Amino acid sequence: xxxxxxxxxxxxxxxxxxxxxxxxxxxxxxxxxxxxxxxxxxxxxxxxxxxxxxxxxxxxxxxxxxxxxxxxxxxxxxxxxxxxxxxxxxxxxxxxxxxxxxxxxxxxxxxxxxxxxxxxxxxxxxxxxxxxxxxxxxxxxxxxxxxxxxxxxxxxxxxxxxxxxxxxxxxxxxxxxxxxxxxxxxxxxxxxxxxxxxxxxxxxxxxxxxxxxxxxxxxxxxxxxxxxxxxxxxxxxxxxxxxxxxxxxxxxxxxxxxxxxxxxxxxxxxxxxxxxxxxxxxxxxxxxxxxxxxxxxxxxxxxxxxxxxxxxxxxxxxxxxxxxxxxxxxxxxxxxxxxxxxx
Numbered sequence: 001x002x003x004x005x006x007x008x009x010x011x012x013x014x015x016x017x018x019x020x021x022x023x024x025x026x027x028x029x030x031x032x033x034x035x036x037x038x039x040x041x042x043x044x045x046x047x048x049x050x051x052x053x054x055x056x057x058x059x060x061x062x063x064x065x066x067x068x069x070x071x072x073x074x075x076x077x078x079x080x081x082x083x084x085x086x087x088x089x090x091x092x093x094x095x096x097x098x099x100x101x102x103x104x105x106x107x108x109x110x111x112x113x114x115x116x117x118x119x120x121x122x123x124x125x126x127x128x129x130x131x132x133x134x135x136x137x138x139x140x141x142x143x144x145x146x147x148x149x150x151x152x153x154x155x156x157x158x159x160x161x162x163x164x165x166x167x168x169x170x171x172x173x174x175x176x177x178x179x180x181x182x183x184x185x186x187x188x189x190x191x192x193x194x195x196x197x198x199x200x201x202x203x204x205x206x207x208x209x210x211x212x213x214x215x216x217x218x219x220x221x222x223x224x225x226x227x228x229x230x231x232x233x234x235x236x237x238x239x240x241x242x243x244x245x246x247x248x249x250x251x252x253x254x255x256x257x258x259x260x261x262x263x264x265x266x267x268x269x270x271x272x273x274x275x276x277x278x279x280x281x282x283x284x285x286x287x288x289x290x291x292x293x294x295x296x297x298x299x300x301x302x303x304x305x306x307x308x309x310x311x312x313x314x315x316x317x318x319x320x321x322x323x324x325x326x327x328x329x330x331x332x333x334x335x336x337x338x339x340x341x342x343x
Contacts, residue, residue: 003343149174312336
């Protein structure tokens, strides 16, 4: 079902899932295209970002942001194009970064909108390497992880948009970098194309032993994206005063309760205490100010221009395929930053 100028497709939260979202979680609706009022503009979605944090927004639980209401459009950043404008400074045809969610069209008053110009190069990159994932990697690693030359940095979900960027920045800072990813193809990409020193398949039965061999001097920085067995393999290898930026715990997002198996809470807390570990969770736009964002834009733009940073996208065609693609993302089936080409 291609995007059409006369109708607005939107994907709304139909039911709060228990565990993995299923066919009853999200619903595709068709409505009329809204009309912008005074000091408003109509934005057509071109690219939609899919990110793991969206799973948390499906739950009615205390968090850093309000949950999506039942019947509400699923939240997301999008790159869109202005179709009609009653706002001074926004022109028809201009591309913008917006937070209008999983739908074809949305009205905006300009709040939380970033102008991208009439003909931006690689507009979808504003959802990835030059947007929230890239900024998350940059600030989380450099401001919380504080890597030093010669240290060992371990990165979970190393082939994803955040992990891949973390590892490449750590290499630029002179670190030994070990990635953990899902499958031989991803691991080969991480080493051969991104320049990591090693990459381990988290599906391996002997992950903990492989990680010990890959980190003979222990681990100084662990960038946490997944939790689960990867975290448990990392814990015994953390060096004194190690730093652990906690960006995500995607392996646990679909759990309806506590993970199966022994309670690892005492082991985690014990390692933090004995090794004097600094473990800090962060939400990128809550923890860091405009000065850090300006540093990120300056540095990342330069690194991309001189080829120091490589970037990979996983593009899905069609808004109607977003729910299936989102479950694929949660299961680690994406290869690079996942975006949906909507229109």
